[in-house]
Amino acid sequence: MTLAEGAAATTVPAPDPSSATSLTYFAKDARPVLNRAFHAWRRQATQSGRPINEARQAAAFVLHDAFERRRKNREETLEAMDDLSAGWAAQARALAAERAGDHPRRLIAVQIPQLEKHPHADDEYDSLTVWEAGVVAVYQIAVDWNHGAAALHVPHGIAEVLLTDTDGLRSEDLSRDTEAWAAPVSSLVARWQPTPHPGGTAD
Numbered sequence: 512m513t514l515a516e517g518a519a520a521t522t523v524p525a526p527d528p529s530s531a532t533s534l535t536y537f538a539k540d541a542r543p544v545l546n547r548a549f550h551a552w553r554r555q556a557t558q559s560g561r562p563i564n565e566a567r568q569a570a571a572f573v574l575h576d577a578f579e580r581r582r583k584n585r586e587e588t589l590e591a592m593d594d595l596s597a598g599w600a601a602q603a604r605a606l607a608a609e610r611a612g613d614h615p616r617r618l619i620a621v622q623i624p625q626l627e628k629h630p631h632a633d634d635e636y637d638s639l640t641v642w643e644a645g646v647v648a649v650y651q652i653a654v655d656w657n658h659g660a661a662a663l664h665v666p667h668g669i670a671e672v673l674l675t676d677t678d679g680l681r682s683e684d685l686s687r688d689t690e691a692w693a694a695p696v697s698s699l700v701a702r703w704q705p706t707p708h709p710g711g712t713a714d
Contacts, residue, residue: 514649516563517642518668519606520556521676523599525549533591537577545595548573552596556603557672560641563603567596607668614667617686623647623659624679639679646673647680 526549531541548570555561555569574592578585624638639647650663662685665673673682 513562514560514642514645515607515611515666515668516600516603517557517560518666518672519610520553520563520566520599520603521672522606523553523602526595526599530595533595534574534588537588540577544573544577547577548592548595549599552599556600557676558640558642560645563600564597566600567593570596607666610668611666616664616666617670617684619663619665619670619673620683620685621647621661621663621673622681623661624681625659640677643677643679 526545528542531545534541534545537544551569551573552566556563556566559566570592571589574589578588646663646665646669647661650665650669651661652664653662654660663673670684670686673680674684
């Protein structure tokens with residue numbers, strides 16, 4: 512469920528301002544600190560491809576930075592943030608389970624980007640997040656590396672993120688097209704007419 516929970520984390524609502532009362536040590540800065548911690552948690556949860564509980568570390572780092580060298584109330588405030596992070600993770604797990612139960616899997620076509628060149632170095636890097644790369648690796652049912660295209664059979668929640676909230680993968684929903692389920696990936700490529708990857712070979 513790790514990837515599905517990461518997808519669900521995109522829809523976990525921002526914490527209510529009243530949650531900032533658990534960070535009273537920061538006084539008037541409690542709400543901005545809480546917001547920074549939440550966005551750090553959500554970024555880690557949605558991009559890392561790691562178990563959702565590990566995202567609490569990103570929120571904790573925000574507090575460590577806010578405390579700087581001060582030690583007063585540090586442990587109590589970190590425990591409060593850990594409780595908040597656990598609540599956010601629980602919401603993501605519940606949303607993922609709800610979507611898995613209410614919706615069938617969907618067929619999504621994606622175009623995988625080529626490696627990017629570093630502007631200040633000779634090496635290349637993958638522009639996909641770990642979560643995006645994980646989704647392609649786990650849910651692919653057909654791939655044409657020559658054109659960088661893949662057909663993915665994914666849970667509904669992951670499909671929604673691919674279609675609306677990811678910059679790294681160009682995506683298209685094929686679930687409404689009953690013919691696509693029997694079509695080879697080459698027909699998906701023909702539909703897009705993407706640029707072939709240099710040196711690639713079709714599978």
